[in-house]
Amino acid sequence: MKPFTFTLRQEPPQRVDLSPLTPDRLAGKSVAQIENIELGETRISTKVGDLFKIAEGDLKNLRYEGGSSRFDLVGAKLLPGFAIHVEGDVGAQCGRLAKGGTIAVAGGAGPHAASGNLGADIEINGDAGDFLAGPLAGELAGMAGGRIVVRGKAGERAGDRLRRGIVVIEGDAGEDLGARVIAGTIFCLGEARGRIGYLNKRGSIVLARGGCFGSTYVDCGAHELTFARLFARRLRNHSAQAADLLSRRLRRYGGDTAVYGKGEILTPD
Amino acid sequence: MPDIVRNGVTIDDNFAEAFPMSGTGILITAPNAKWARQAALTMTGFATSVIGCGCEAGIDCEVSPQETPDGRPGVRVLLFAMSSKDAEKQLVNRLGQCVLTCPGSAVYSTVAGEFEIKVGDAVRQFGDKWQMSKVIDGRRYWRVPVMDGEFFCEGKVGLTKKSVGGGNLLIMGADWDKTMRATEAAVSALDSVADAIAPFPGGIVRSGSKVGSQYKGMSASTNDAYCPTLRGVTKSALDEDIGCVLEIVIDGLTDNAVREAMRAGLRAIIEMGPEQGAKRVGAGNYGGKLGPFHYHLKELLP
Numbered sequence: 001m002k003p004f005t006f007t008l009r010q011e012p013p014q015r016v017d018l019s020p021l022t023p024d025r026l027a028g029k030s031v032a033q034i035e036n037i038e039l040g041e042t043r044i045s046t047k048v049g050d051l052f053k054i055a056e057g058d059l060k061n062l063r064y065e066g067g068s069s070r071f072d073l074v075g076a077k078l079l080p081g082f083a084i085h086v087e088g089d090v091g092a093q094c095g096r097l098a099k100g101g102t103i104a105v106a107g108g109a110g111p112h113a114a115s116g117n118l119g120a121d122i123e124i125n126g127d128a129g130d131f132l133a134g135p136l137a138g139e140l141a142g143m144a145g146g147r148i149v150v151r152g153k154a155g156e157r158a159g160d161r162l163r164r165g166i167v168v169i170e171g172d173a174g175e176d177l178g179a180r181v182i183a184g185t186i187f188c189l190g191e192a193r194g195r196i197g198y199l200n201k202r203g204s205i206v207l208a209r210g211g212c213f214g215s216t217y218v219d220c221g222a223h224e225l226t227f228a229r230l231f232a233r234r235l236r237n238h239s240a241q242a243a244d245l246l247s248r249r250l251r252r253y254g255g256d257t258a259v260y261g262k263g264e265i266l267t268p269d
Numbered sequence: 270m271p272d273i274v275r276n277g278v279t280i281d282d283n284f285a286e287a288f289p290m291s292g293t294g295i296l297i298t299a300p301n302a303k304w305a306r307q308a309a310l311t312m313t314g315f316a317t318s319v320i321g322c323g324c325e326a327g328i329d330c331e332v333s334p335q336e337t338p339d340g341r342p343g344v345r346v347l348l349f350a351m352s353s354k355d356a357e358k359q360l361v362n363r364l365g366q367c368v369l370t371c372p373g374s375a376v377y378s379t380v381a382g383e384f385e386i387k388v389g390d391a392v393r394q395f396g397d398k399w400q401m402s403k404v405i406d407g408r409r410y411w412r413v414p415v416m417d418g419e420f421f422c423e424g425k426v427g428l429t430k431k432s433v434g435g436g437n438l439l440i441m442g443a444d445w446d447k448t449m450r451a452t453e454a455a456v457s458a459l460d461s462v463a464d465a466i467a468p469f470p471g472g473i474v475r476s477g478s479k480v481g482s483q484y485k486g487m488s489a490s491t492n493d494a495y496c497p498t499l500r501g502v503t504k505s506a507l508d509e510d511i512g513c514v515l516e517i518v519i520d521g522l523t524d525n526a527v528r529e530a531m532r533a534g535l536r537a538i539i540e541m542g543p544e545q546g547a548k549r550v551g552a553g554n555y556g557g558k559l560g561p562f563h564y565h566l567k568e569l570l571p
Contacts, residue, residue, distance in 0.1 A: 119407075145404070164404055185403065202401060226298075226375045226421040227403055227412050229339040234405050262399065 003085070004059050006052035008066030015041045015091065016051065019076035022084070023059045031056060041072070064088065067107050075103040078120050092129070093136075095122045098146065111155065112136065114148040117165065123238075127152035130174065133167050134160030141182060143167065149239050156194075159186040162203055168239045178205045181263060185231070187242045200256045200263035208245050210267035217255035222269035224249055273567055275539045279549040280566050285437045285531065286554035287562035290325075291356040292432025292522045293386060294347040296332060296379040297368055302342035306331070308371035309344040312363045316348070317469045320489065324350040324359035325434060325520050327466030338377050339421075345379050347466050349434050349520045356428060357386040364422075365392050369413070375421040378408075380522060382429035389422035429522060433562050436465075436519035436527035438534050439477065439495065439551040441511045442543075448513040449473075451546030455517055455534035462533050464526035467517050477516045480555060492553075510548055524562055532569040539571060 006021070016039040020026075026034060035049030048054070052064075060082050064071075067088020074090045080100025089107035096112065098120035108126030114133040128150045133143035134157055141163040149168040156174035159167045162184040169177075169187065175194030178186045181203030189208045196213055197205045232246035250266040273280040297312075299305035309328050316326035325348070332343035348363070350356035368374050369392055376389065389411040393400045396413040402424075403410045409424035438455060442448030456472035459465060467473070482490035493499050494506040495514045507514070517534055521527035538547050552566055 183402070204401070204403075223418055225412075225419055226339055226341075227410065227419065229341070230410070230421070231403065231405060233338065233340060262401065264401075 001061075002055070002057040003061035003063040004057040005055040005063045005065055006048075007055065008064065008068065008088070009051060009053055012039075012046060012051055012068055012070045014044060014046055015070045015072055016046055017041050017073050018071050019073040019096075021048070021062065022075060022078050023062060023082040024079050026059060026062075061085075067105070069108075069110055072110070074105075075101070075120065075122075078103065080119065089126070094124070095120050095148070098122070100146070108152065109150075113150075114143050114146070114167075116141075117143045117146045117148065119146040121146060121238075122148040124148070124150045124152070127171070128154045128158070128169075130155035130157055131160055132158035132169070133162055133165070134158070143184070147238065153190065154188075158188075159184070159203075159205075162186065166235070168235070168242045170239060170241055178203060181205070187239070187245065189241050189245065197256055197263060197265050199259050200265075201260045202262035204264050204266060206242070206245060206250070206266045208241075208268065210251070213253055213255065213265055216258040217253040217265055218257060218261075220252040220254045220264075222249050222251040225252075228266075273570065275570060277543040278539050278547060280535075280539075280570060281549065281551040282567055283552045284554055284557070284563045284565040285435070285552035286557055286560040287433045287435035287437075287527060287564065288560045289430065289562075290319075290349040290351060290432040290434035290520065291353040291428055291430050292347060292349045292380065292520070293356050293360055293382065293426060293428040294329065294345060294380045294522075295360070295364070295368075295388070295426055296337065296343050296345050296377040297371075298332075298337045298339055298341040298343040298375045298377070299371070299373040300341060301373075302331065302344075304371065304373050305342050305344045308368045308374045309346045311371060312367035313346055313348075313468075314367075316359075316363075317474070319349070319351050319355075319434070323355060324348050325466075325468035326359075326363070327468045327472075327520075329464065329466055330460075339375060341375070343377075347380070347464070347520070347522065349432055349468075353384060353386065353428055353430065360386065360426070361388060361391045364388055365395070369395060369415070369420050369422075372417050376423060378423045378426035380427040380429060382427035384428040384430070385425040386428045387424065388426050389424040392420075392422055393424075395420075431524070432520065432522050433524050433527045434520040435560060436521065436531050436562075436564055437553050438517045438519075438531060438538075439514055439553060440517070440538060440547045441495075441507065441514045441549040441551065442547040443510060443512050445513045447546055448515050451538045451541050452515040452517060454537040454541055454546065458533040458537035459517070459519065459530040462526060462530040464523060465519055465521035465530035467519055467530075469516075469518055472517055474516045474518055475514075477514070477553065506551070516553070527562070528564055528569065531564055532571075535566065535569050536571045
């Protein structure tokens with residue numbers, strides 16, 4: 001069955017909140033009702049019908065033909081069993097607080113992608129903005145489950161306050177990757193800059209390129225880790241490069257000893 | 270009722286009576302098959318009967334590196350107890366003393382049961398707060414630092430209350446050698462049946478028991494009806510041509526696993542014939558009123 005498709009008519013005139021457009025919230029609504037849903041974030045009205053041409057299909061499977069960096073909150077609070085595909089870019093907070101399901105973005109994503117994600121499997125084919133999987137201002141924890149894979153680069157503070165789950169950045173990462181991580185696992189296959197793993201409590205940060213991680217990270221030697229073998233196998237379908245990285249002998253830097261010191265940075269030996 | 274004869278082996282028109290048990294198990298992997306097997310052997314030692322050991326455990330099968338979660342050689346161990354609480358207690362104790370201690374080992378859930386029991390979630394505390402949790406595809410695993418690296422262990426493993434314990438075959442032959450030959454053949458045949466184990470030494474028990482005793486307070490005692498040296502002085506179940514009786518007890522995760530294991534064992538004994546192996550095969554029961562599972566030998570014939 002064909003996916004339920006929203007074809008973009010024109011670039012949105014303002015930022016739009018696409019959180020109402022998830023399968024569970026669209027269920028039972030007619031096309032006319034859906035077209036009438038308000039998406040605008042200002043006093044000026046922008047409705048679904050103004051932006052999209054709707055082609056009905058399998059509601060479990062939403063598809064956006066065309067994206068925009070003004071598409072905020074795509075797949076927010078998505079539930080398990082549902083899928084969203086965006087053939088284009090998305091804006092801020094893609095997959096925000098998603099409980100499950102899959103979100104695939106063919107283009108890039110704005111800031112706070114996968115923020116507060118609880119279980120969704122998110123893939124960004126292009127670059128991601130700042131605070132990938134990070135919390136919004138005032139929140140104590142960032143992503144708390146699920147997985148996000150970014151094929152391109154990520155902005156600054158990726159994985160900020162990560163609580164649980166897997167963040168894979170296949171390209172470069174901006175400043176302060178994995179800052180304030182509580183737990184979880186972050187991969188960066190490109191270059192990472194700045195204070196990597198700053199105040200990391202007990203998360204794992206796996207880097208393709210080694211370096212100096214500051215005096216609060218302590219070299220614990222190179223090891224064959226059983227967990228890495230299992231992790232690599234489960235990750236292979238989502239990021240073969242990350243799986244390859246984990247399959248190598250890894251040097252473990254324990255830290256950040258400025259806090260608990262129970263986290264780690266792993267790099268190939 | 271006339272007994273059935275197959276390939277010269279007499280099959281009693283009798284049935285094995287079995288009981289519901291709580292079944293669980295783990296998959297142990299290690300850097301090589303030797304150490305995976307060693308962990309499994311150690312963990313399943315002193316686990317022949319629930320009466321004195323608290324559980325019945327055994328090795329179900331070896332698992333090739335292609336089939337294990339971490340790509341290392343593995344051994345699947347099954348453990349059965351009379352209640353899920355007993356099963357949990359025994360599994361956690363044996364895991365902590367026998368598998369955690371075994372070099373190179375890692376532990377994964379291998380039983381798809383309707384319940385889950387905490388295993389890694391209990392053993393993790395050995396890590397003295399240095400343990401790290403990893404959630405992979407919704408399952409929690411623990412990395413516990415130990416002296417050879419890390420002990421890696423799944424947080425919870427499956428448990429099923431649909432398990433069956435007490436399937437059995439009584440193998441009777443002219444002498445010890447022949448009876449043992451037939452019994453060993455039966456054990457190796459039922460080893461290949463998935464989800465079933467024979468918990469006694471090498472899968473074989475020579476001291477089959479009956480309910481009750483002449484002594485006060487002993488709930489079980491030697492099965493004198495099947496003791497060849499008592500043939501004349503007791504109400505014996507043995508004819509003159511029987512000089513040795515060995516028993517195989519089978520526990521399985523499902524009713525069907527026990528049935529298939531008994532079927533495989535029976536076939537191996539019959540194929541060997543009475544000249545090389547056993548003359549007669551029987552089964553143990555308590556009159557059929559105690560256990561809900563009955564395995565009639567005549568229904569299991571090849």
